[in-house]
Amino acid sequence: MRLRVLAIAGTALALLSGCGMFSRHSAQDCMERAMFFESIRSSRDGMIAVGSVVMNRVASDQYPDSVCGVVAQKNQFAPGIMSRKMNGRGLPLVQEAARSVLRGERHPLTGNAMFFHAASYRAGYDNMHYVVTTGGNAFYERRDVTRVTQPVPLPAIEGITHR
Template identity: 65%
Template sequence: MRDSVSMKFAIPKLRSSACIACTALVLAGCSTLGGKSEMECMERAMYFESHRSSRDGLIAVGSVVMNRVESSQFPDTVCGVVGQKGQFASGVLSRPMSERDLPKVREAARAVLGGERHPLIGNAMFFHNAQRRFSYGNMHYVLVTGGNAFYEKRRKNLVTQPVPPPPIEELTGR
């Protein structure tokens, strides 16, 4: 009888300890995807998708990642989104990054995770290399920056920008 009583109370205690440990991991920014933090996953997405670009391009990539996190169609964490097979650059979570480019990338990742969004991204959840062209009728382009063309998927009759606009760098001289 004593064993059943102690077992009855041990489980809630164990659950409580587990909850405290999980909360500590979340607050520390840890994820369950290879032990990478949300910050590192965001940095890696920005680095491998737009690392040679301007801050504008980095913020645009980060904005798409966050749009996906907020969508019910994708995982609800940065690492879950970035780690989805076939969605981002091959090896995005495992390839080495050059320390030379990291300060710019790290600052942009911190800004996006802190709430900054590219003002022209809107609800876009997709992008591709700006030099590629696709003939799908559901791609509504919102921005070209940092070497990428960003778009929303829409019903064909709602697409008003079926081709990528000129790169923002050309329009602003940045």
Template identity: 55%
Template sequence: MRIRKKVAALAVSLTALTTLSGCTSLFGGLFSANSAHECMTRVMYFESNRSSPDGMLAVGTVVMNRVNSPQFPNDVCGVVGQRNQFASGVLTRQMTEPRSVQLASAMAQRALRGERHHGVQDAMYFHTAGLTFPYRNMHYVLVAGGNAFYARR
């Protein structure tokens, strides 16, 4: 009983510290979730080859298309964190290029405020440009940031 109370008190204290510090991911999501902005920044950073605002916005548009679809989780971090959908470790790997992090953060903010890449339309999928697959149910709509974006028919 004493141990449970101490653990509960520690959890409350750590949660309070992360809230007061303004850091929602200090403990890697153990006590609180990543913010939508952080998740969007990370997916843009790792999936757009850190190349261009155009490519990053296209990735962000796919994420938001998924958020708005009943087929996927209804929040950014839920979509980005889905297994086998985005780059391995997208929510945990270290982002090492400061300029690219800055650009991804700015583009994430734009996407979260409602800006969309007009060429992506309603596409909810993408893969590395140049790869080909034998599927007949893909309708390609755009190549941007090193990725080919498509909708399933």
């Protein structure tokens, strides 16, 4: 039990320190920013899916190993994501969703997806395997062309995640 508590505390400290806990942004703030500017705050499912992609990237060797490192990475998320002001009625839902993802919640259909785009956008690549469309975004994994079985965005689905 004590080892588990130490492991959880160590993981939390690593996440927070990697996000600049002692500087400008915390992991919570960075996750909120990703959800706020990328999910259009249209659904909790969409926000949790965006957060799941961020966490998939944090776990990958191909991206920075902190939430803020991933969210602030150049040309990956909305322009000005780290500096634009967040406000509006949707902010409490964003804050709750960010807390939930940082505590371990994931959208059950995102799987290993590390990418998404607006659901209305049609990309011309043949290596995109779509896993879910929610919150106005289509989420996908990049795969070898021979392993792509869902090459077009799926119909939108909402109401899977719960507070």
